[in-house]
Amino acid sequence: MFEIDKNKKTIFSAVQPSGFLTLGNYLGAIKNWINFQDNYNCIFSLADLHTITVKQNPKDFHDRIIELYALFLACGVNPEKSIFFIQSHVHTHAELSWILSCFTYFGELSRMTQFKDKSQKYENNINSGLFTYPCLMAADILLYQADIIPVGADQKQHIELTRDIAIRFNNLYGDIFKIPEDFIPKAGARIMSLQNPEKKMSKSDENANSYIALLDSPDIIVKKIKKAVTDSNNLVKFTDKNTGIDNLINIYSSLTNKKIVEIEQEFENSNYGIFKNKISEKIIETLNPIQEKFNYYIKNKDYLEINYKKSAEMALEISQKTLNKVKESIGFLSL
Numbered sequence: 472m473f474e475i476d477k478n479k480k481t482i483f484s485a486v487q488p489s490g491f492l493t494l495g496n497y498l499g500a501i502k503n504w505i506n507f508q509d510n511y512n513c514i515f516s517l518a519d520l521h522t523i524t525v526k527q528n529p530k531d532f533h534d535r536i537i538e539l540y541a542l543f544l545a546c547g548v549n550p551e552k553s554i555f556f557i558q559s560h561v562h563t564h565a566e567l568s569w570i571l572s573c574f575t576y577f578g579e580l581s582r583m584t585q586f587k588d589k590s591q592k593y594e595n596n597i598n599s600g601l602f603t604y605p606c607l608m609a610a611d612i613l614l615y616q617a618d619i620i621p622v623g624a625d626q627k628q629h630i631e632l633t634r635d636i637a638i639r640f641n642n643l644y645g646d647i648f649k650i651p652e653d654f655i656p657k658a659g660a661r662i663m664s665l666q667n668p669e670k671k672m673s674k675s676d677e678n679a680n681s682y683i684a685l686l687d688s689p690d691i692i693v694k695k696i697k698k699a700v701t702d703s704n705n706l707v708k709f710t711d712k713n714t715g716i717d718n719l720i721n722i723y724s725s726l727t728n729k730k731i732v733e734i735e736q737e738f739e740n741s742n743y744g745i746f747k748n749k750i751s752e753k754i755i756e757t758l759n760p761i762q763e764k765f766n767y768y769i770k771n772k773d774y775l776e777i778n779y780k781k782s783a784e785m786a787l788e789i790s791q792k793t794l795n796k797v798k799e800s801i802g803f804l805s806l
């Protein structure tokens with residue numbers, strides 16, 4: 472069973488259950504999570520409290536949480552080696568979030584680019600949760616005294632704010648929080664849209680041909696890769712100009728762990744058609760076992776429940792210690 476090892480650094484990361492997962496999420500984030508499990512104390516979460524800053528249909532939301540939980544297990548998140556819990560199951564998050572919001576300035580939150588983007592996108596629902604979202608994220612991280620926070624580049628500003636809040640709090644009350652660092656993985660970090668290599672591959676893209684979903688069938692994968700934009704010169708050569716072919720080479724490189732030069736050599740005498748067939752083959756080879764495991768887990772709700780329950784209990788135990796220290800330091804009366 473999982474136990475915190477004091478000699479290892481602690482990693483915390485979370486994703487929102489706000490849609491299905493793409494190959495970009497897998498190669499950019501999830502694959503790293505899996506690799507971290509052997510060398511770090513890993514604490515992962517489905518950040519469902521964050522997701523309700525945007526309106527959700529209750530049934531879809533509910534189904535998506537359990538599906539995503541199953542899918543992460545299928546990808547290799549191993550509840551024997553790490554904690555993988557659902558944020559709303561652990562009440563310390565909402566509680567510390569309130570406290571931290573009293574140590575975070577209006578001006579700081581107003582500067583968050585994600586807040587600015589989202590308040591444009593959801594102009595009829597600019598709720599205060601959307602605004603204080605980074606305080607909840609800071610609570611997620613600081614509760615576990617995490618050292619390293621692997622995130623996408625879009626979350627870097629939130630981690631910086633988390634550090635600022637933690638330093639401010641420590642200056643006032645002593646050494647309560649560990650100051651975390653972000654970690655933005657390079658390899659596979661920027662898997663781009665198959666239709667527009669200037670844009671990140673995103674599950675919310677209106678054009679389904681722009682992404683591969685982790686649960687896409689082999690036929691769909693082949694079709695989408697065939698349609699992926701390339702260059703006109705028919706050469707498998709990296710241009711370093713964020714072109715479609717660069718994106719495909721990156722994808723192939725992430726899937727096979729081969730270097731770009733090796734890939735260029737391998738396909739020296741091939742055209743795009745041959746290269747694309749090979750990419751589809753590798754994607755299918757990678758996703759097939761994940762899909763099989765997913766289909767198994769999603770039918771075994773009891774097994775999923777045992778795991779998210781056990782993880783929530785462990786997360787509560789760890790986070791409660793930090794929360795108690797925080798409350799005591801502020802001067803709250805303990806019970």
Ligand code: TRP
Pocket residue numbers: 483484485486487518521607608611612620621622626
């Ligand atoms: N806000 C993150 C995202 O949308 C998810 C998240 C919530 C998170 N809490 C976190 C990421 C804590 C890292 C650490 O991607």
